[in-house]
Amino acid sequence: MQNKQNRWIIHVDMDAFYASVEVLDNPYLKNKPVIVGGTSNRGVVCAASYAARTYGIHSAMPIITAKRLCPNGTFLPVRMQRYQELSKQVFNCFYQITPHVEGLSVDEAFLDVTGGKLLHGDFETIAWKIKNLIKDKTGLTASVGLAPNKYLAKIASDLDKPDGFFYIKPNKIQETIDPLPVKCVWGIGPKAVEALKHLQIHLIKDLRDTDYKIFKKIFKNRAQHFYELSHGIDNRKVEKQTKDKSISNEQTFSSDLTDLKDMNIQILYLSEMVAWRLRQQNLKGKTISLKIRLSNLKRLSRQLSIDNPTNSTATIYNISKDLLNTWFKLQYNPSVRLLGVEVSNFNNNSQLNLFEAQADIKSNKIDSVLDTIKKKYGIDSLKRANLINIKRN
Ligand SMILES: [Mg+2]
Structure with a gap:
């Protein structure tokens, strides 16, 4: 079983994006716990700097809990317009490398660089180029994953965070993903993780070795999709965005x-x-x-x-x-x-x-x-x- 197409996909994920933008605009906050998500006690954490994460703070946590964990942290309101400005600059970096860009959110995108080898050098060089370009143009760091498909590229960008670079070579797919917990499979949410746990399926390797009947039982009509992902297979294309009106x-x-x-x-x-x-x-x-x-x-x-x-x-x-x-x-x-x-x-x-x-x-x-x-x-x-x-x- 293997990927049908020979593709090279890069997944870029900005590090603690909203919090990093705040640090960029207020350099004295560098290496300090910065929590974005409102200044009142209502609401949830939208982003936490890596310094804040060491206190156990993470996205979607109630602000009041975050304040209890880190009373001396800097709590800031969300400035969406500013984040969008920076997001636009980041995406402009992508378009300098390839028109094949699929944005997943303000700070995350897939790039299909399959055709870029002649123009920009080998795929690793291209991935580094993107990472460095973002740093030069915006002052922000990104984590970059390079792999033969979208799903693996998304996994890769998470393996070396923050300011990371991870390359999943075609002959290293299984050994890279097998030891990861099943929650790393793109699309497997806490509900499925819980169901799999009851069946003693904890790692991607466990999932890969599981009978197809179990896939059917847990994932219903998405069984084939998750079966393929557990084997590192993903034939989805990067869906280019139009810049039209x-x-x-x-x-x-x-x-x-x-x-x-x-x-x-x-x-x-x-x-x-x-x-x-x-x-x-x-x-x-x-x-x-x-x-x-x-x-x-x-x-x-x-x-x-x-x-x-x-x-x-x-x-x-x-x-x-x-x-x-x-x-x-x-x-x-x-x-x-x-x-x-x-x-x-x-x-x-x-x-x-x-x-x-x-x-x-x-x-x-x-x-x-x-x-x-x-x-x-x-x-x-x-x-x-x-x-x-x-x-x-
Ligand atoms: Mg991010």
Whole structure:
């Protein structure tokens, strides 16, 4: 069993990103315990400097606990705009090396450097180049993992943190990942870790040696995926982000959402808003993105590109809902503060097959009837049945 494609993937993860930005802007905080996440006792830790981590402080811990562990630490509020500025500079470094960049959050991305060998030297040199470029341009340190696929690259960037570099060579895959705990498998959350523990499966090696029936039992329809990961196999591509214009709507909730049903209703509302705005401007897009901000302020996004550009509420809703549900299934009790839906990669030439065309006409008809009513009576005049009870903040 092996990876189908010969790819070279780099995973870059900034070290204690928000806290490091604060230290960058306030150099006297260097090597001191810095905790970002608000100054009041409510709320949770969004980032802790490595000095703060030695006190046992980590992300998502209640601020009040962190204050008890380290009363003399520097507690700072979140300055998201500043972090985003730095994030942009970091991503600009990536684009100097390759256009094949997939951002996972403000401080984390995959780069496919398979085609970069001639231009930039061997893959190790490329990985170091990225690391040094980030340090030069921003003054911040990153941990970099280099491996033949996304999953292994993500593992690698975590093996030498902070300011790390780790290279998983193709002939060293199994011996590198086997001794790691199963929680290092990308997507295995605390719930699955607990279930595996009951079966005496603690390390990736234990998981790899497990009967496929166990995979079926624990991971259901994701069994094959996790079976492959336990063998170091991952054939997912780096999904390039478009730099095109986009249309998006997002909603911050007055109290965090924990129920998937509530989230899906919000997704319907957001899809409706985005699709309506696209139709008003006669735009259709091929990339649908879902944005999530968790209660610990960590941001992430998921996206899917389709062959035929769309501005149909039904299509945008179904895709963003699927992205949300796929993400949700792999989490343990996620608490969501913000959801957003975005359509980008505009292109108005669609080539539908006969069945898709018929489905599209039907959904377009519904959209155009709704749009006529909205134009006449205002955007809130008509809501799909599920939206009637939606709370707008
Ligand atoms: Mg990070």
